[in-house]
Amino acid sequence: MKKKMIWVIGILLLTVILAGCSSQSAQGPSQTAKEEPPYPTRQIELVVPAGPGGLTDLTARAVADYVSKKWNQPILVVNKPGAGNVTGLQYGLMQGKPDGYTVVADNIASSVLMVAGMKNPPIKLEDRIFVSKFVENPMCFSVAADSSFKDMKELVEWTKQNPEKLTHTSLSATSMNALTAAELCKAIGVDYKETQPILVTSGSEGITMIAGGHAILGDQSVQETYPLAAGGKLKVLAIAAKERSPLFPDVPTCQELGIDINVTWYGGISAPKGTPDYIVKKWDETIAEMVKDPEFMDKMKELHANISYMNTADYNNSIKEQVERYTQLFDSIGVRQ
Template identity: 85%
Template sequence: MKMKKKMIWIISILLLSVIVAGCSSQGSSQPAKQEAPYPTKQIELVVPAGPGGLTDLTARLVADFVSKKWKQPVLVINKPGAGNVTGLQYGLMQGRPDGYTAVADNIAASVLMVAGMKNPPIKLEDRIFVSKFVDNPMCFSVAADSPFKDMKELVEWIKQNPEKLTHSSLSTISMNALTAAELCKAIGVDYKKTQPILVQSGSAGITMIAGGHAILGDQSVQETYPLAAGGKLRVLAVASKERSPLFPDVPTCQELGINIDVTWYGGISLPKGTPDYIVKKWDQTIAEIEQDPEFINKMKEMHGNASYLNTADYNNSIKEQVEQYTELFDSMGVRQ
């Protein structure tokens, strides 16, 4: 009898231990994975273009302000070539997803590449679009001695003579080609009848217009401003919803009844797989510096606009534009 009672006592203790252990297990969770301190060393900001352009200049400005905030050096590295692909591959495909390699991305290297190519070498899903930090509207210009005094005169002439319209373009899927195509679509002209002239750089294209070697300039306001300020170009319209501070007296296309909005922009991208907390830190920091009056003024000195979109809005905008411009490039017959 005593032995039986002893066995019952032992079994009861064991059962109680199991129950307590189970309750303890259900009542606690695994400790959260500790986020590594970031940043603790130098960061590389890759520019997929050469020095001196708006992508490079604004990337250096962002690098300077981020470096001051984080108290770590942010080194800008230029990797031009192959239509932005060289820099994108270096920064997004070869760079580790640890936050120490970022890319100064732009619409040409993302939206236009994906919309204009059936099998782009760098796809949207190959990167994390963090936030937008700059934009720069496109505009239409002619040589200072051009017979076209305003946009209305030029549009009427294009409608009657689309095959005589010459305009510069970096490639068949460049911002220049997109801007000209959007104009043609808005005024009911077949873009395929026009005469794009391929150039090696934006500066070469705008110089061609100023010299009278092509009729229509379709560059950004930043590229157009120096020759316009020097009296070599006449700016007829800005292809965005709002007037440009560089050309306050020049109407927008929408003011003239031409429904287009074409704007170059740049932002920060990170390699896919980068931890969320690092993505959020970049986004929050870009948001902060976009409110800094010194940053805004320095951006204006470069003839760019400080323009912020957070991660969610930036990604939504990119997806919408890819759909829109894929359809446009298909209609142009240039989608590769």
């Protein structure tokens, strides 16, 4: 009798287990796994922390055009210049909700250089998610077309002998221009603090001063330098990146000349911290597709901008490495505040 009872209980337990499995199977994976809400379902703001017309703005508009067509939702480019990029970053990263409907056209100046150049930056790396890098623009060295310097070697040798006479323009003590000049000085063994930076209010003002002979060394991007160089007003001596620029194919890189520097402006997309992973992933995957799109590629070529994609993980790692390097550099030349 006892054995019979055990046998009956066993049959009942097996029946319950099988019924449970059958019920789970009937539900299917769509009911057991959490579904991601649809995105996007309305207009997205792409915030540019600078005024219209610059490379950050123009490339952001190219991104907005592609993504809006891809997702069939409007992407509104919103320019928020002021306070050295801080106004736009606060609007897009601190005031914007982390829901994917406010993202930022970020760049090295508004991220790496801000954090590396300030002991207490108003916007920190952890205040945002660096989604993807999609564009870059190498820096270069130039002089006035009628300058006595024939090539980069002559300029370097003169600078070593006369560092206090080297004048160059910069938007701030920790701008891309300052970084480029500081990296050059470090590479050739010159004390940057002995040189004479001239503060300007815009990149165009700085490059115009070089062309007019009011400062010796141009340390702007190839995109900023190209119009005056093509017009015969500037002589480009070297590209401050690993590879030659398509805009100046005959101009050697600094590394070809034995000067170990690699300075490149770049831009990408950032989102407020707390933005869901599935939204970050969708942006990253879309940008990865965008940089291969023929129409987008033509637009970048028209803007004299180089396409350079980096995914979320690699982009974040690269930024952290650069912050560490440039923090040390700015500390060494006494400009970190």
